Amino acid sequence: xxxxxxxxxxxxxxxxxxxxxxxxxxxxxxxxxxxxxxxxxxxxxxxxxxxxxxxxxxxxxxxxxxxxxxxxxxxxxxxxxxxxxxxxxxxxxxxxxxxxxxxxxxxxxxxxxxxxxxxxxxxxxxxxxxxxxxxxxxxxxxxxxxxxxxxxxxxxxxxxxxxxxxxxxxxxxxxxxxxxxxxxxxxxxxxxxxxxxxxxxxxxxxxxxxxxxxxxxxxxxxxxxxxxxxxxxxxxxxxxxxxxxxxxx
Amino acid sequence: xxxxxxxxxxxxxxxxxxxxxxxxxxxxxxxxxxxxxxxxxxxxxxxxxxxxxxxxxxxxxxxxxxxxxxxxxxxxxxxxxxxxxxxxxxxxxxxxxxxxxxxxxxxxxxxxxxxxxxxxxxxxxxxxxxxxxxxxxxxxxxxxxxxxxxxxxx
Numbered sequence: 001x002x003x004x005x006x007x008x009x010x011x012x013x014x015x016x017x018x019x020x021x022x023x024x025x026x027x028x029x030x031x032x033x034x035x036x037x038x039x040x041x042x043x044x045x046x047x048x049x050x051x052x053x054x055x056x057x058x059x060x061x062x063x064x065x066x067x068x069x070x071x072x073x074x075x076x077x078x079x080x081x082x083x084x085x086x087x088x089x090x091x092x093x094x095x096x097x098x099x100x101x102x103x104x105x106x107x108x109x110x111x112x113x114x115x116x117x118x119x120x121x122x123x124x125x126x127x128x129x130x131x132x133x134x135x136x137x138x139x140x141x142x143x144x145x146x147x148x149x150x151x152x153x154x155x156x157x158x159x160x161x162x163x164x165x166x167x168x169x170x171x172x173x174x175x176x177x178x179x180x181x182x183x184x185x186x187x188x189x190x191x192x193x194x195x196x197x198x199x200x201x202x203x204x205x206x207x208x209x210x211x212x213x214x215x216x217x218x219x220x221x222x223x224x225x226x227x228x229x230x231x232x233x234x235x236x237x238x239x240x241x242x243x244x245x246x247x248x249x
Numbered sequence: 250x251x252x253x254x255x256x257x258x259x260x261x262x263x264x265x266x267x268x269x270x271x272x273x274x275x276x277x278x279x280x281x282x283x284x285x286x287x288x289x290x291x292x293x294x295x296x297x298x299x300x301x302x303x304x305x306x307x308x309x310x311x312x313x314x315x316x317x318x319x320x321x322x323x324x325x326x327x328x329x330x331x332x333x334x335x336x337x338x339x340x341x342x343x344x345x346x347x348x349x350x351x352x353x354x355x356x357x358x359x360x361x362x363x364x365x366x367x368x369x370x371x372x373x374x375x376x377x378x379x380x381x382x383x384x385x386x387x388x389x390x391x392x393x394x395x396x397x398x399x400x401x402x403x
Contacts, residue, residue, distance in 0.1 A: 041285065056368045058361045060332055067336050068302045082367050107365045115367035136256075150292035186299040196316045201332045201361055216271070220307035 017180050031035070039189040045145040045211040046183055047238030048197075050119055052245070054204035057082055059104040059119035064199030067101065068184065075170040076100040077181040078121035078196050083247060086113040090247035116246050118241075119151070119205060121196070122147060122168040122230060123132070123179035126236025130169060132158035148187060151177045165233050183207075216222060300334035305329075309337065311346070316393055323394030324373075333357060333392070354386040 003011075039096035040248060057080055064076045065071060079100035085093045098105065101117075128147050131139050137152035139160055161169045161178060172179040184194035192198070193207045208217035220226075220242070225242040228237040241248075294314040306329040313330070320326055331337055333352055346391040350351045361391040375381075379386070390397070 043328070053369050053371075056361055056372050057365070060360070064303065064331075064336070084367070088356055104360055105365065105367065107363055108367045110366035117367060137287055140286055140292075142288075143285050144294065148290055148292065151295065152292070153289070178358070182296050185293070186297045187301055187303075189297055192299070192303075192305045193300065195336075198305060198329050199332045201328050203327050210317050 006155070041142070041144045042137040043211060044188075044209050046188060047145065047192075047208045047210055047217070047240065048121070048122060048183070049206045049208050049217055049240045049242065051206075051242045052116055052118065053243055054202040055080070055117040055119055056202055056204075057101060057105045058201060060201055061119060061196035061205060062100050062102045063197040065181075068187075069182075069194035071179075072173055075172075075179070076102075077168075077179075077186050078119065080105075081117065081118045083118060083245065084108075084113060084115045085245065085247050086111075089153060090245065093245075093247040112239075116245065118244070119196075120166065120168070120229075121181070121239065123166055123235065123237035123239045124181075124183055124237065127234065129163040129165060129233070129235060133159045133163040135159065137226040143219055144182055147180070148182055148185065149180060151175065151179075154178050165230050166233065208238075208240070266331075300331045303331050304336075304338040304341040306323050306331070308341050319391075319393045325393060354390075354392060355383070358386040358392075 006157050016044050020137060021157060022067075029228045035241060059080060061078055062076060066073075068128075069077055079097055081097045081101075083093045083171055084104050096105075106113055106115075124145060124147055126141070126145070128139075131141055131147060135157065136153055138151075139147065139149045139157070141147055151172075156176040156178065158171065158178070161171065168179050170182045171177070184196075187194060188207060194205075197205045197207050206217070206220075207222075210217060211231060217240075221240060224242045226240045226242060229244075230237070230249065262344050279291060281290040282288070284290045285293070309330040316330075320328070334349055335352075337349055340349050359377045361372075362374050362377070370372055377386075386392070
C-alpha cells in the first residue's frame with residue numbers, strides 16, 4: 001500500500017468534522033438545564049462573615065431563616081448559641097441555645113466572667129466532610145462555593161448528618177431526605193442577600209462574595225482577627241468569625 | 250474465507266452490546282451531569298426555584314421612600330425594613346391586596362433592647378419594666394428614628 005502523506009491527509013479530512021459532530025450530538029441530547037438567567041456562577045464564591053461583637057442574640061436570623069426556607073419546627077438551618085465563660089482557662093464554657101434561639105434568650109444577670117452570642121450555620125466548607133461520606137453523591141460542592149443537596153438523589157441515610165462536624169444537617173421529616181442551609185441560594189443568585197443577613201438588626205452577619213474584588217469582605221478579613229470553627233479539621237470553612245473566643249467549639 | 254464469517258458475527262455481537270450500553274447510559278445519566286461538577290445541574294435549579302419571602306429593603310424603599318429617608322437619619326439607619334416588619338414579599342407583589350400588620354412595639358422592641366449581661370456593652374439596652382412600666386415604646390420613641398434628647402445628640 002503506497003500512500004503519500006498528502007493523500008492520507010486528503011482521505012481523512014472528514015475526521016476534521018468529528019468535533020463539530022460531537023458538539024452537535026451534545027446539543028441534541030445533552031444539557032438542557034442550563035441556568036437561563038443572568039447569574040454567572042463562575043464569578044462568585046460565597047461565604048459569610050460574623051461579627052461576634054455585634055450579635056445581640058435576638059434570634060431574628062433564626063426566625064427569618066425559618067420563614068424564608070420553611071424549616072420544620074425543631075430543626076434549624078441557622079441557630080444562635082449563648083456562651084458563658086466563668087473563668088480562664090475557658091475549656092468548660094456553659095452553652096445554651098433554647099429552641100435554637102428562635103425566641104431569643106431569656107435575660108441574663110451579670111454574674112462575672114464573660115458572656116456572648118455565637119450565631120451558627122452551615123460553614124459551606126471547601127473540603128466538606130459531608131460531601132466525602134455521601135454514598136450516592138447526593139451532596140456536592142458547587143463552583144460558586146456552596147454545599148448543596150440534590151434531594152431527588154438523597155436516600156436519607158444520615159451519614160452526612162453524622163459527618164458534619166458543626167451539626168448543620170438534619171432530616172426533613174416529611175420528605176425523609178437531608179436538609180441544610182443553602183446560604184439562601186434562591187436569593188443570592190437573584191442579587192439579594194440571605195434572609196438571616198437581611199433580618200439581622202445589627203449587621204452581625206454579612207454575606208460575602210470572595211470573588212468580587214469590591215466586596216468589603218476582603219478588607220474585613222485583612223483588618224480583623226478572624227477565626228473559623230474547628231480549624232484543626234481542615235474543612236476550609238467559609239464562615240469567618242471576627243474575635244471569636246477560644247472557648248467556642 | 251469461511252472462517253471470516255465467525256469474526257463478523259462476533260464483531261456484530263460486540264457492536265450490538267456497545268450500542269445497547271451507550272443507549273442505556275444516555276437514558277440513565279441525567280441531562281448535563283458533570284457540567285459543573287459531579288452532580289446533576291438540575292439540582293441547582295431545584296434549590297433556586299424556591300420563592301422568596303423577604304423582599305429585601307431595596308424593594309421596600311422603591312415605594313416607601315419617605316420612611317427610608319426618616320430611617321436613614323436616625324439610630325436605626327442600618328436596619329432593614331423586614332427586620333421588624335417581617336417577610337413582606339407577598340405585600341411587595343400586590344400592595345393593595347396584602348397589608349402588613351403593624352408590629353406591637355411593647356413586644357417587638359424588647360426582643361433586641363431588653364437588658365442582658367450577654368449582650369455587648371455598646372448596645373443600648375433597658376429593663377423594659379423599669380424603663381416604661383409597660384407603656385408601649387412608641388408612646389415616646391418613634392421606631393423609625395428612636396433617639397431623642399441627649400441620646401439623639403450623641
